[in-house]
Amino acid sequence: MAGWLHQRGHAYRIGVIGSPAAGIGGRLFATTYIDLDGRVVGIAAIAPTRAEAAAEEAVRTWSATLRTRRVVLAEAPADCGPSPLLPHQVVRPQAVPDPGPAPGGCARAAATWATVKHFEARGDSVLLLGTGGGVPVDSEAEASCLRVRDTTAAWAVQPADPGRLSFVQRPCAPVEEVARILDVLRVRFPFLRGQHPDQWCYRTSDRRQVALAVAAASDLVLVGSGSAETDWIGPDRCVPFLGVQGLPPERVARAATIGMVAPLRCPGSQDDRTEEVIEALGGLGPLSVVRHSVRTEVMTDIVARPQGPRPGRHKDARLR
DSSP states (O other), X not given: OHHHHHHTTOOOOOOOTTSOOTTOOSEEEEEEEEOTTSOEEXXXXXXXXXXXXXXXXXXXXXHTTOSOEEEEEEEOOSSOOOOOOOTTOOOOGGGSOOOOSOGGGOHHHHHHHHXXXXXXXXXXXXXXXXXOOSSOOOHHHHHTSEEEOSHHHHHHOOOSOTTSEXXXXXXXXXXXXXXXXXHHHHHHOTXXXXXXXXXXXXXXXXXXXXXXXXXXXXXXXXXXXXXXXXXXXXXXXXXXXOOGGGOOHHHHHHOSEEEEESOOOOTTOOOOOHHHHHHHHTTSSOEEEEEEEOOOOOSSOSSSOOSSSOTTSOTTOOOO
């Protein structure tokens, strides 16, 4: 409500009704309700005579948003990090090309760029599949690859030697996107070789799935400014987050369930304001907050596999 008043050129101070600061006087406009814990919660404005009309309109406008509602919070990692090992696993980096330091802390990204160099060392051209993004790249390794961003590019790409061709997933490219590209490439290049799927990154796929699931359950979705989730969900369902003061009361009023894709960041800021938004919505009626997450774990791992038989094979099995 303070942001609503500010947008209309009215000065304000935020305080707690019940103990107004000395010197504050005027007419009080308020709407309150009793929350489940017995507290009296609500919104109110005290205004001098010259600002009574604005204060009354502000309280009336935001009172229309009061209702019992849910917040469904989409939780998925926004940044890559080291892949957790299963309890029985031990690190055996000699099983694949040594990835070296992990860019941005992402072990799978490091493994991908090491694999690119390994393929090139054996004389292959390397296709880099998907849109990707989100982690620092090995610029030298990326520059040497042929980018194949989508299925259209997969039909068009012309490698120098189709018989000596390998592929890798661009780190953070959605796995579903990479799979569709591979369907085309395997039709065109039957001898295509590639990166072991244990090295694929599922972060973006997980984030997209949880964002779509939250959007399907919500009347309104708040997303960070400039985030990819707007494209996945659709701009008609999303409200780009510009700060708590920028929440539109007419859309909040209609929303019984509000989805949020954390982190909620304002333009030009790295601060996550998710908790601040939840707190503000808690003043607009009884609120239930639920968290929804999607996490894909690679149960086998070519980098972290112990010596001996692969999972699912008996230790005495022999090739026949």
